[in-house]
Amino acid sequence: MNSKLILPAALGLLAAVAAPASAEGDRYQAFSNTAESITGDISMDDFSITFANGESLTFAALLGDHFVVAGERVNASVYSIEDPSDPELENGNRLCGAGDVTYLANWAGGEGLTIVAVFTGDEPPESSDDMCASYTYQD
Incomplete structure (x- = not known):
């Protein structure tokens, strides 16, 4: 086999394997009434969350x-927000409505459900007690 063909083929395969599975x-899918009326469906990865209107x-x-959550320690992801804001979403509603969102947490909410909670405080949240809003989605 020609070694000049092997290296480009191997590099192409490596690039395909290293590429993210989905840019989105x-x-x-919005499940709770609040998610349906405020955020709509979302996409989320380890870097950002995007709402139905593109915000x-x-x-x-x-x-x-x-x-x-409700006094129980659960597996969750707690993120700080790079540029805190309270974006206008579906029907003119805001994500929090009580100030700029500074932190976001998400966790499994039961069979096939994901909960996303948003926070406005200066300190990282340790529990759902301080959230300004939560939204439930179907995986």
């Missing part, structure tokens, strides 16, 4: 992998 992230929040850092 994982897609979630998005970019994550600055993953701050934790556990979170307290």
Whole structure:
């Protein structure tokens, strides 16, 4: 076999394997009334969340992998928001409505469901007690 053909083929295969599976992230269908009326369907990955109207929040850092929900510690992702804001979403509604979103957490909410909670505080949230809003999506 010609070695001049092997290297380009190997590099092409490596690039295909290293490329992200989807530029849009994982897609979630709005499930709760609040998600349907405010965010619509979303896409989310380790870097950002994008709402049905195209608005998005970019994550600055993953701050934790556990979170307290209703007094129980659960596996979750807790992110800081790179440029805090309260974007206008579906029907003129805002994501939080009580100030700029500074943190976001998400966790499994039961069979096939994902919960996304948003926060406005200066300190990273440790529990769902301080959220300004939460939204439920179907995986």
